Amino acid sequence: MTRRRGNELQQAIFDAVFDQIGAFGYARLTMDRVAVAAGTSKPVLYRRWDSKEALVLDALRESLPAVPETPLGLGLRADLLAVLHALRAAFAVTKGIAFHAVAVEAGHDCRRLADERIFAPARRAITAILRAAADRGEIDPGSVTELIADVGPALLRNRAIDGTVPDEAMVTAVVDEILLPLLHAPTLERR
Amino acid sequence: MTRRRGNELQQAIFDAVFDQIGAFGYARLTMDRVAVAAGTSKPVLYRRWDSKEALVLDALRESLPAVPETPLGLGLRADLLAVLHALRAAFAVTKGIAFHAVAVEAGHDCRRLADERIFAPARRAITAILRAAADRGEIDPGSVTELIADVGPALLRNRAIDGTVPDEAMVTAVVDEILLPLLHAPTLERR
DNA sequence: CAAATAAGAAACGGATCGGTTTCTTGTGTG
DNA sequence: CACACAAGAAACCGATCCGTTTCTTATTTG
Numbered sequence: 001m002t003r004r005r006g007n008e009l010q011q012a013i014f015d016a017v018f019d020q021i022g023a024f025g026y027a028r029l030t031m032d033r034v035a036v037a038a039g040t041s042k043p044v045l046y047r048r049w050d051s052k053e054a055l056v057l058d059a060l061r062e063s064l065p066a067v068p069e070t071p072l073g074l075g076l077r078a079d080l081l082a083v084l085h086a087l088r089a090a091f092a093v094t095k096g097i098a099f100h101a102v103a104v105e106a107g108h109d110c111r112r113l114a115d116e117r118i119f120a121p122a123r124r125a126i127t128a129i130l131r132a133a134a135d136r137g138e139i140d141p142g143s144v145t146e147l148i149a150d151v152g153p154a155l156l157r158n159r160a161i162d163g164t165v166p167d168e169a170m171v172t173a174v175v176d177e178i179l180l181p182l183l184h185a186p187t188l189e190r191r
Numbered sequence: 192m193t194r195r196r197g198n199e200l201q202q203a204i205f206d207a208v209f210d211q212i213g214a215f216g217y218a219r220l221t222m223d224r225v226a227v228a229a230g231t232s233k234p235v236l237y238r239r240w241d242s243k244e245a246l247v248l249d250a251l252r253e254s255l256p257a258v259p260e261t262p263l264g265l266g267l268r269a270d271l272l273a274v275l276h277a278l279r280a281a282f283a284v285t286k287g288i289a290f291h292a293v294a295v296e297a298g299h300d301c302r303r304l305a306d307e308r309i310f311a312p313a314r315r316a317i318t319a320i321l322r323a324a325a326d327r328g329e330i331d332p333g334s335v336t337e338l339i340a341d342v343g344p345a346l347l348r349n350r351a352i353d354g355t356v357p358d359e360a361m362v363t364a365v366v367d368e369i370l371l372p373l374l375h376a377p378t379l380e381r382r
Numbered sequence: 383c384a385a386a387t388a389a390g391a392a393a394c395g396g397a398t399c400g401g402t403t404t405c406t407t408g409t410g411t412g
Numbered sequence: 413c414a415c416a417c418a419a420g421a422a423a424c425c426g427a428t429c430c431g432t433t434t435c436t437t438a439t440t441t442g
Contacts, residue, residue: 047418104216184376222429
C-alpha cells in the first residue's frame with residue numbers, strides 16, 4: 001500500500017479535520033476519528049501536534065484565506081464584493097458550520113484566530129470602503145456606521161450557521177439588493 | 192438546611208444549565224456541574240430527565256419566550272420592533288452565546304427546537320409584516336424578499352455570537368437605521 | 383405524630399477519549 | 413543494497429463523564 005508523507009499527509013489530515021467537524025460537529029471530533037478519516041493513525045498526529053487543540057488551531061491557521069484589510073480602490077460595489085467574497089471563501093473552506101462549531105465550542109484561541117484573521121479585517125475593510133465612498137460624495141457620511149458595516153458579514157454568517165455555505169450569488173445579492181440600496185437611501189429616517 | 196422541591200427546584204436547575212453553558216460552553220456542561228451549580232445532586236436530575244440531552248432540551252423548551260407568528264397590526268415600524276424585541280429576549284434568557292453553543296453543538300433536536308420556536312416564526316412574521324406594508328402601499332412589493340426579511344434576525348444573531356446579548360437600543364437601531372431606510376429606498380438597484 | 387415521598391450524599395461501573403508506548407513495515411537516501 | 417527515518421497498527425493508561433445504585437435525611441401529608 002502506498003504510504004504518504006510530509007506535506008501531502010498533513011493536508012489530508014487538515015481535510016479530515018474539517019470533514020469531521022462539518023459532518024458530526026466539533027463535539028464528536030476525536031483524534032481517533034481524524035486519524036481514520038485521514039487514513040492514518042494517532043501517533044502520526046501526535047508527532048506533529050502536541051494536542052487536539054493545537055491540531056485544530058493549526059488546521060484553521062493554514063486553511064483560512066486572507067481577508068483584505070484595506071479597500072482595493074475599484075469603487076464601492078467592486079470593493080464590497082471583494083471583501084464579502086473573501087469572507088464567503090472562509091466559510092467555504094471550513095465547511096461553513098464547521099467554522100462556527102469550532103469558534104463557539106473550541107478554546108478561546110480558535111475564536112481569537114477566527115476574529116483576527118476573518119471578521120476584524122472584514123470589518124475594517126468595509127468601514128474603510130464606506131468612508132472612502134463618503135469622501136467621494138457617493139454616499140452620505142452618516143452611513144458610515146458600525147451597524148451598517150456589520151450587515152454584510154452578519155447575513156453571510158447567518159446563512160452559514162443555518163447549515164448551507166453561502167454561494168457567490170448570495171454575495172452579489174447582499175451587495176445589490178441590500179447594501180447599495182441601503183447606502184443610497186435617504187438618511188431622513190436616521191437620527 | 193432548607194430543601195427545595197418540585198417547581199422551585201426545577202427552575203433552579205434550568206438556571207444552572209444556562210449559567211453553565213454561558214460560562215463554560217456546552218462542551219463543558221456536565222451533569223455533575225449542573226447539580227452542584229443548582230445546589231442539588233445528580234440523582235435529582237435523573238429522576239426528572241432521562242439524559243443530559245433531555246434536560247437541555249427541556250430547559251430550552253420551558254425558557255424560550257414565544258415569538259409571534261403573525262403581525263400585530265400596529266404598523267410597519269411597531270410590528271418590526273415587536274418581533275425583533277421578542278427575538279432579542281430569546282437570546283437574553285439563554286445568555287446569548289449559550290443558545291448558539293447549544294444549537295450548534297448539541298443534538299439536532301436542540302437545533303430544530305430553536306428553529307421552530309424562534310427563527311422560523313420570526314421569519315414568517317417579518318415576511319407577513321412586509322407583505323402587509325406592501326399591500327398598504329407603504330413599501331415597494333419588490334422589498335418582500337427572504338434576504339431582506341433575514342437582515343434583522345441576522346444582525347441580532349451576529350451580535351449574540353460575538354458574546355454580548357443585544358440590548359433594546361440595538362433593536363431600535365436595527366429598525367430605524369437599517370430596515371426602514373432600506374425598505375424606503377428606491378428599488379432601482381435591485382433586479 | 384406516623385407514614386409516604388422526595389431530596390441529597392457518596393460511591394460505583396462502564397464507556398469514551400486524550401495522549402503514550404512499543405513494535406512493525408514501508409520509503410526515500412547515500 | 414543498506415541504513416536511517418517516518419508511517420502505521422495495536423494496545424495501553426489515566427481522566428472524565430454519563431447514568432445508576434444505595435442509603436440517609438428532610439419535608440409534606442394524612
